[in-house]
Amino acid sequence: MKKTTIFMYTVLIVLLVISIVVAFYYSTLIKGYNQQLEGKEEKEFPAYHFVLIGEEMDHDYWRLVGEGAKAAEENYDVYVEYKGPKRSNPEEQAKLLDVAIKSKVDGIIVQALTEEFIPLINKATENGIPVITIDTDAPSSKRLTYIGTDNYKAGQLAGQTLLKDTNGQAIVGIITGSFRNAHHELRVEGFMDAIEGEEGIEVVSIEESTITRVVAEEKAHKMLLEYPQITALYGTSALDGIGMVQASESLQISDEELYMIAFDTLPENIELLEDGKVDALVGQKPYEMGYRSVELMLSILAKEQVDDVYYTDTTIVRNEDLKRISDRK
Ligand code: BGC
Numbered sequence: 001m002k003k004t005t006i007f008m009y010t011v012l013i014v015l016l017v018i019s020i021v022v023a024f025y026y027s028t029l030i031k032g033y034n035q036q037l038e039g040k041e042e043k044e045f046p047a048y049h050f051v052l053i054g055e056e057m058d059h060d061y062w063r064l065v066g067e068g069a070k071a072a073e074e075n076y077d078v079y080v081e082y083k084g085p086k087r088s089n090p091e092e093q094a095k096l097l098d099v100a101i102k103s104k105v106d107g108i109i110v111q112a113l114t115e116e117f118i119p120l121i122n123k124a125t126e127n128g129i130p131v132i133t134i135d136t137d138a139p140s141s142k143r144l145t146y147i148g149t150d151n152y153k154a155g156q157l158a159g160q161t162l163l164k165d166t167n168g169q170a171i172v173g174i175i176t177g178s179f180r181n182a183h184h185e186l187r188v189e190g191f192m193d194a195i196e197g198e199e200g201i202e203v204v205s206i207e208e209s210t211i212t213r214v215v216a217e218e219k220a221h222k223m224l225l226e227y228p229q230i231t232a233l234y235g236t237s238a239l240d241g242i243g244m245v246q247a248s249e250s251l252q253i254s255d256e257e258l259y260m261i262a263f264d265t266l267p268e269n270i271e272l273l274e275d276g277k278v279d280a281l282v283g284q285k286p287y288e289m290g291y292r293s294v295e296l297m298l299s300i301l302a303k304e305q306v307d308d309v310y311y312t313d314t315t316i317v318r319n320e321d322l323k324r325i326s327d328r329k
Pocket of ligand 1: 033055056061135136177183211237238262263
């Protein structure tokens, strides 16, 4: 063989070897990418898709519920879509529930704000979508369980606390979140039952705040002007206490003249308690409600038996208790 022919064969063989090595290298690289992608796909699409619908997205109380649910999402194979109207709006909230049913999600966790939610909850369960109520129950619906405060008991607790703190002597005004919402009705009912028959206690007025601090202030202001004999105010939703304090401050009523009890240990309310503007708070567990609602839904999907209701703790917090509270959620 000629020298040039030998050289050409050698070059060809070397080229062949190089292309085999390169082809092998890229094929393993692509295989690796594919494996990575497959892994990612599994991670990006969890086994279950739940929708949690609350009353108001832009609200500290509901933010805690959402945070609880999202924390559960970290620990379980589930995606929780957290939804709600920007501002409290029962019709919009009901629409979100309807959309969740039409989207055929794996589970719905919803605050059953009014009677109008009952047929929708029933429609969901009839379509095979399990429903859990949260914060506000609809016991006559086909929901599978409820997680949240025992709202009647919480109202009773507020009444008993007011009785104790005022030595059974008070002219009371009530600011309630809404006359239409089941949980606020129960919080008023429980309160009224707790003070029933108490000769020194009289409720002279009740107004609704539409759960906003602005309306709570407006209504408390009007109430205090109309009934200057009022010595105690009771607020049933999370921002009522703030509105009540603003009203009494603008009317220059001193903290000593007016006893106040309100709902929820949100940071702003705790500040009012620390400053002695509010005398007692009814604490709920919104974070725990969110977290446990997801766990309960997973139990339902795993065909485990669940109870009819799961009441989260409700506690009375006064200024002197603050030092002992480390968990404000
Ligand atoms: C209630 C929530 C409500 C919030 C409004 C809380 O006390 O449990 O249902 O949305 O107050 O301020």
